[in-house]
Amino acid sequence: MQFMKFDNFQYQRPVMKSFEEQYNAYLKDFESATTFEEKDELFDKNNALRQKYSTMYNICHVRHTINTKDKFFEEENNFFDDNNPAVEALTNRFYGLLLSSRFRIDLEKKWGNQLFVIAELSLKTFKPTILEDLKEENKLTSKYIKIKASAEIIFNGEKYTLPTLSPLEISKNRQTRKEASTAKWAFYSKHAKTVEAIFDKQVKLRHNIAKKLAYDNFIQLGYARMIRSDYNAEMVANFRKQVKEFIVPIATELYKKQKKRIGIDNLKFYDEDFRFASGNPKPKGTPDWIVENAGKMYKELSNETGTFFEFMRHNNLMDLVNKEGKATGGYCTYIPDYKSPYIFSNFNGTSGDIDVLTHEAGHAFQVYSSRDIGLSEYNWPTYEACEIHSMSMEFFTWPWMELFFKEDTNKYKFAHLSGAILFLPYGVAVDEFQHFVYENPEASAEDRNQAWLAIEKIYLPHRDNDGNEFLENGGFWQRQSHIFTTPFYYIDYALAQICAFQFWKKDRQNHASAWADYIRLCKAGGSKSFLELVDLANLKSPFEDGCVESIIGDIKTWLDSVDDSSF
Numbered sequence: 001m002q003f004m005k006f007d008n009f010q011y012q013r014p015v016m017k018s019f020e021e022q023y024n025a026y027l028k029d030f031e032s033a034t035t036f037e038e039k040d041e042l043f044d045k046n047n048a049l050r051q052k053y054s055t056m057y058n059i060c061h062v063r064h065t066i067n068t069k070d071k072f073f074e075e076e077n078n079f080f081d082d083n084n085p086a087v088e089a090l091t092n093r094f095y096g097l098l099l100s101s102r103f104r105i106d107l108e109k110k111w112g113n114q115l116f117v118i119a120e121l122s123l124k125t126f127k128p129t130i131l132e133d134l135k136e137e138n139k140l141t142s143k144y145i146k147i148k149a150s151a152e153i154i155f156n157g158e159k160y161t162l163p164t165l166s167p168l169e170i171s172k173n174r175q176t177r178k179e180a181s182t183a184k185w186a187f188y189s190k191h192a193k194t195v196e197a198i199f200d201k202q203v204k205l206r207h208n209i210a211k212k213l214a215y216d217n218f219i220q221l222g223y224a225r226m227i228r229s230d231y232n233a234e235m236v237a238n239f240r241k242q243v244k245e246f247i248v249p250i251a252t253e254l255y256k257k258q259k260k261r262i263g264i265d266n267l268k269f270y271d272e273d274f275r276f277a278s279g280n281p282k283p284k285g286t287p288d289w290i291v292e293n294a295g296k297m298y299k300e301l302s303n304e305t306g307t308f309f310e311f312m313r314h315n316n317l318m319d320l321v322n323k324e325g326k327a328t329g330g331y332c333t334y335i336p337d338y339k340s341p342y343i344f345s346n347f348n349g350t351s352g353d354i355d356v357l358t359h360e361a362g363h364a365f366q367v368y369s370s371r372d373i374g375l376s377e378y379n380w381p382t383y384e385a386c387e388i389h390s391m392s393m394e395f396f397t398w399p400w401m402e403l404f405f406k407e408d409t410n411k412y413k414f415a416h417l418s419g420a421i422l423f424l425p426y427g428v429a430v431d432e433f434q435h436f437v438y439e440n441p442e443a444s445a446e447d448r449n450q451a452w453l454a455i456e457k458i459y460l461p462h463r464d465n466d467g468n469e470f471l472e473n474g475g476f477w478q479r480q481s482h483i484f485t486t487p488f489y490y491i492d493y494a495l496a497q498i499c500a501f502q503f504w505k506k507d508r509q510n511h512a513s514a515w516a517d518y519i520r521l522c523k524a525g526g527s528k529s530f531l532e533l534v535d536l537a538n539l540k541s542p543f544e545d546g547c548v549e550s551i552i553g554d555i556k557t558w559l560d561s562v563d564d565s566s567f
């Protein structure tokens with residue numbers, strides 16, 4: 001089974017009637033089972049049933065995104081959209097039985113405590129009385145997504161969407177950058193009243209859902225939805241404080257260097273993403289050449305990654321190149337019954353193509369490494385932990401970047417490391433903003449924009465909005481879709497980045513021990529909570545004073561050692 005090519009993976013739509021009957025029968029038997037052995041066997045059967053459903057869902061998802069014009073998988077995709085909530089409801093019932101089970105201690109001994117943590121938090125985020133509210137929440141989210149997806153921006157007589165406009169926003173011609181960026185913000189300004197109204201409804205709705213579930217406000221519920229079991233809002237605030245103290249000054253310095261590099265006196269909002277006068281570093285070859293070199297890289301990095309990447313290639317578990325009909329973006333998913341990760345992307349000739357083969361491959365390597373645990377809940381850890389695998393792999397593969405970037409290797413590394421630093425202040429700003437929003441559900445749209453502006457001044461003090469009315473009034477946050485779609489999911493990237501920086505530092509000091517820590521982390525999959533995984537990998541918790549400080553000196557030294565004036 002394990003060594004099958006993706007092309008031969010069998011897809012069959014789950015028959016919901018028999019799936020539900022089977023599921024209910026297992027639940028009933030599980031409840032009445034009188035011995036641990038019986039319970040354990042039913043537990044396994046239930047897990048196998050859920051993994052099979054997930055297998056079909058993921059095969060469908062991959063085939064649908066590879067060719068969105070394929071009518072068959074479009075239909076199948078709709079089937080899962082319609083039926084996934086019912087499966088979630090069944091899983092919640094399973095969680096309820098698990099938590100009150102007579103042999104809970106024995107089950108915990110076998111599967112670990114994390115399953116029970118997940119079960120408990122999942123149950124705390126749902127009650128049948130909020131079903132209509134959840135539907136409403138989804139509708140509001142879809143409205144926001146639709147506004148952005150249907151954007152038609154007329155620029156220099158041509159029609160653009162938000163993604164097609166973005167290359168012009170980093171044009172070498174400053175006037176083009178300014179006009180393209182201004183056109184984008186004019187779009188957001190035009191829709192501001194609608195977007196603010198959608199968000200206002202979302203905030204009030206989420207606050208009410210939290211109240212119905214006996215929370216004080218949405219913050220704790222937001223954390224529970226993300227299965228954050230071992231940290232709270234105060235700890236996250238302490239992390240943001242460290243970013244403000246240690247990262248913001250370096251980011252400000254990096255923007256100063258950028259000004260020099262691109263030859264301007266004042267860095268305006270439309271200059272921020274234009275980082276190099278000669279453009280961003282690009283891989284020097286075709287997609288096939290890139291994959292070939294990635295194979296060499298992973299073989300040399302370690303036995304584990306060599307075998308893994310060969311498995312991915314041999315079994316056609318990657319669809320990398322942009323083609324007609326493919327969905328946008330990139331992702332890594334997992335197909336449990338075939339124990340196979342899958343990587344999807346749209347190569348476009350930028351350094352992002354290499355990121356796919358380091359970042360997404362990092363995700364894939366984790367799920368491949370932990371594939372034998374075999375429990376649905378443990379396929380992946382929570383998001384902040386997931387991104388440690390991917391962001392750290394980006395650094396572990398640094399010694400092979402010459403293969404892809406040749407004479408531009410140092411420029412790539414500088415862009416990568418400094419880009420990661422520049423992201424952190426923005427990442428925590430988005431997080432602080434969301435805490436303000438849900439602590440103050442009655443705040444007006446005006447209050448929210450003012451709050452953003454104040455936060456921007458703390459974390460992004462370099463920012464020059466250049467008299468742009470929408471930005472000067474605090475509207476920037478309205479472009480950040482996570483705020484609307486997945487509240488509180490954003491700090492995860494910042495937390496993981498600090499952990500990945502620790503691996504960057506350790507790898508330079510002692511590769512063998514850093515790599516051993518990383519492998520241990522990947523093998524654990526989702527069987528532990530975030531801080532337990534951090535501990536397992538011998539990393540410092542990002543919430544603890546001194547953590548951010550502990551990596552920043554080495555990073556600054558590295559960045560200062562590079563002569564960026566030639567980039």
Ligand SMILES: [Zn+2]
Pocket residue numbers: 359363386387390
């Ligand atoms: Zn990722």
